[in-house]
Amino acid sequence: MIEKVLKDFIEKLIFEIKKEENQNKLEDELLNPLFIKYSNKLYPYLNILLYLYCLNLFLIILIIILIIMFNRTKIKILN
DSSP: OHHHHHHHHHHHHHHHHTSHHHHHHHIIIIIHHHHHHHHHHHHHHHHHHHHHHHHHHHHHHHHHHHHHHHHHHHHHHHO
């Protein structure tokens, strides 16, 4: 009994959500404001994450270059 009522409710809900008018309303009044609110809150953290990633990449490249240079000088000393 409850299962049938729940299935009917879900089907009607899906049918209503698929209507273009309701999709626009949901998007304009619910999704866009939520996205804007949380993207504004997350932006500084994502920005910091990007900077740290770039710094990490730079340090990795620098370390690799230093290792290569050290190995070349070490080989010259041994010869």
